[in-house]
Amino acid sequence: xxxxxxxxxxxxxxxxxxxxxxxxxxxxxxxxxxxxxxxxxxxxxxxxxxxxxxxxxxxxxxxxxxxxxxxxxxxxxxxxxxxxxxxxxxxxxxxxxxxxxxxxxxxxxxxxxxxxxxx
Amino acid sequence: xxxxxxxxxxxxxxxxxxxxxxxxxxxxxxxxxxxxxxxxxxxxxxxxxxxxxxxxxxxxxxxxxxxxxxxxxxxxxxxxxxxxxxxxxxxxxxxxxxxxxxxxxxxxxxxxxxxxxxxxxxxxxxxxxxxxxxxxxxxxxxxxxxxxxxxxxxxxxxxxxxxxxxxxxxxxxxxxxxxxxxxxxxxxxxxxxxxxxxxxxxxxxxxxxxxxxxxxxxxxxxxxxxxxxxxxxxxxxxxxxxxxxxxxxxxxxxxxxxxxxxxxxxxxxxxxxxxxxxxxxxxxxxxxxxxxxxxxxxxxxxxxxxxxxxxxxxxxxxxxxxxxxxxxxxxxxxxxxxxxxxxxxxxxxxxxxxxxxxxxxxxxxxxxxxxxxxxxxxxxxxx
Numbered sequence: 001x002x003x004x005x006x007x008x009x010x011x012x013x014x015x016x017x018x019x020x021x022x023x024x025x026x027x028x029x030x031x032x033x034x035x036x037x038x039x040x041x042x043x044x045x046x047x048x049x050x051x052x053x054x055x056x057x058x059x060x061x062x063x064x065x066x067x068x069x070x071x072x073x074x075x076x077x078x079x080x081x082x083x084x085x086x087x088x089x090x091x092x093x094x095x096x097x098x099x100x101x102x103x104x105x106x107x108x109x110x111x112x113x114x115x116x117x118x119x
Numbered sequence: 120x121x122x123x124x125x126x127x128x129x130x131x132x133x134x135x136x137x138x139x140x141x142x143x144x145x146x147x148x149x150x151x152x153x154x155x156x157x158x159x160x161x162x163x164x165x166x167x168x169x170x171x172x173x174x175x176x177x178x179x180x181x182x183x184x185x186x187x188x189x190x191x192x193x194x195x196x197x198x199x200x201x202x203x204x205x206x207x208x209x210x211x212x213x214x215x216x217x218x219x220x221x222x223x224x225x226x227x228x229x230x231x232x233x234x235x236x237x238x239x240x241x242x243x244x245x246x247x248x249x250x251x252x253x254x255x256x257x258x259x260x261x262x263x264x265x266x267x268x269x270x271x272x273x274x275x276x277x278x279x280x281x282x283x284x285x286x287x288x289x290x291x292x293x294x295x296x297x298x299x300x301x302x303x304x305x306x307x308x309x310x311x312x313x314x315x316x317x318x319x320x321x322x323x324x325x326x327x328x329x330x331x332x333x334x335x336x337x338x339x340x341x342x343x344x345x346x347x348x349x350x351x352x353x354x355x356x357x358x359x360x361x362x363x364x365x366x367x368x369x370x371x372x373x374x375x376x377x378x379x380x381x382x383x384x385x386x387x388x389x390x391x392x393x394x395x396x397x398x399x400x401x402x403x404x405x406x407x408x409x410x411x412x413x414x415x416x417x418x419x420x421x422x423x424x425x426x427x428x429x430x431x432x433x434x435x436x437x438x439x440x441x442x443x444x445x446x447x448x449x450x451x452x453x454x455x456x457x458x459x460x461x462x463x464x465x466x467x468x469x470x471x472x473x474x475x476x477x478x479x480x481x482x483x484x485x486x487x488x489x490x491x492x493x494x495x496x497x498x499x500x501x502x
Contacts, residue, residue, distance in 0.1 A: 030250050055272070055370060057264035058317040059257055070254045072265055072365055082251045082365040090317075095272045111253055 133162025151231030203485025208492030231331025262487030280422030292442025354385030
């Protein structure tokens with residue numbers, strides 16, 4: 001048996017996005033041992049991966065490198081996390097944009113990313 | 120349960136700043152120690168009078184022990200907390216309790232950094248957590264940018280509003296001989312400044328300077344017998360709501376809302392009683408968020424409040440009257456400098472002295488809008 005973070009990362013390596021749910025129905029991320037603010041047990045469930053952009057920032061790099069961005073994503077189930085939306089530009093990425101999760105497996109570690117979806 | 124606080128029973132008896140700007144050839148600890156010695160002398164005390172040390176250095180996780188060793192003291196209590204730039208307001212809360220309880224008799228709170236002369240290397244000591252780091256936000260800057268972008272989206276705050284904060288800070292700095300960044304700064308300079316992490320440009324960011332500050336606290340009855348006017352501590356409260364900005368329920372609202380409400384309740388004051396506010400302005404958005412969260416204007420109105428000229432010289436609420444972290448100094452953590460400026464305003468010793476300051480507020484920010492702490496200082500007339 002591993003700790004909650006290792007459990008979450010193992011699922012991510014299989015391409016699955018797990019979240020935890022507290023007894024009151026609130027959804028928890030990052031993974032942890034007990035419901036925030038209480039000692040109540042959490043249950044794992046597989047997230048839909050759907051969400052929307054809560055806020056974003058484009059980070060400048062020395063030209064000719066293009067700027068990159070980070071965004072805070074509100075998952076439909078209620079949790080929020082930092083990530084990046086692929087296939088967007090400073091002109092197209094906006095607060096409120098609907099996105100869905102995917103896992104990029106090519107790098108050093110599996111990486112949770114998002115891509116735009118139709119409203 | 121309401122807070123219990125020894126309102127006015129402890130006071131700042133001595134204060135000092137040292138090495139504001141550039142101090143090549145000085146270590147962070149040397150700068151800190153020099154400010155500390157000056158503050159002890161300012162209080163009319165001697166070093167052996169100090170029996171408690173409070174410190175939070177950027178480059179030394181064991182700074183409490185290093186500071187005791189450097190000064191040659193064996194303190195009864197040493198505090199070396201890690202809440203970032205708000206640490207010093209938290210130190211004041213603890214020191215007030217320990218002094219009032221008779222556990223200690225004289226607290227020395229100090230900070231110093233040679234961050235500028237040392238090439239800004241200290242800025243890399245702290246990084247994003249493992250959940251944020253893979254996406255490479257600039258730490259801590261991008262966290263503030265994410266809050267700024269959302270504030271703009273929800274409330275219509277503009278880059279002109281952000282610039283108003285920087286321009287007010289510069290206006291105060293221009294009449295403070297100690298301020299590091301002085302000289303003309305225009306709205307156009309701010310709007311055309313190089314973007315770092317949208318919507319934050321270089322002109323929205325605090326300085327990188329050297330500098331040190333220190334205060335000496337003791338019980339007010341003792342401070343009355345010392346040479347300088349005591350600056351009683353009317354309230355001090357800290358609040359922690361998250362660490363990573365990704366975990367904020369609402370990135371436009373900070374725990375300053377809680378820390379200020381509690382500190383003001385202890386002090387028995389409301390925002391309208393506060394003559395001047397010294398706010399930890401690591402970025403221009405900080406001032407806007409804190410003005411809202413401290414209750415000086417409604418949530419969402421901070422941008423319009425600063426653009427009205429309210430916080431600049433001649434405005435209704437003088438803010439960061441030394442020039443703040445944006446134009447006075449920012450050696451990594453600004454918290455103690457805000458406290459010193461608030462105390463100087465009470466004493467009547469500020470470079471940009473405001474008339475009739477009986478109540479002043481100093482607000483500290485640590486982490487990425489993560490740790491908030493507020494102190495309310497008064498004159499003896501408020502006791």
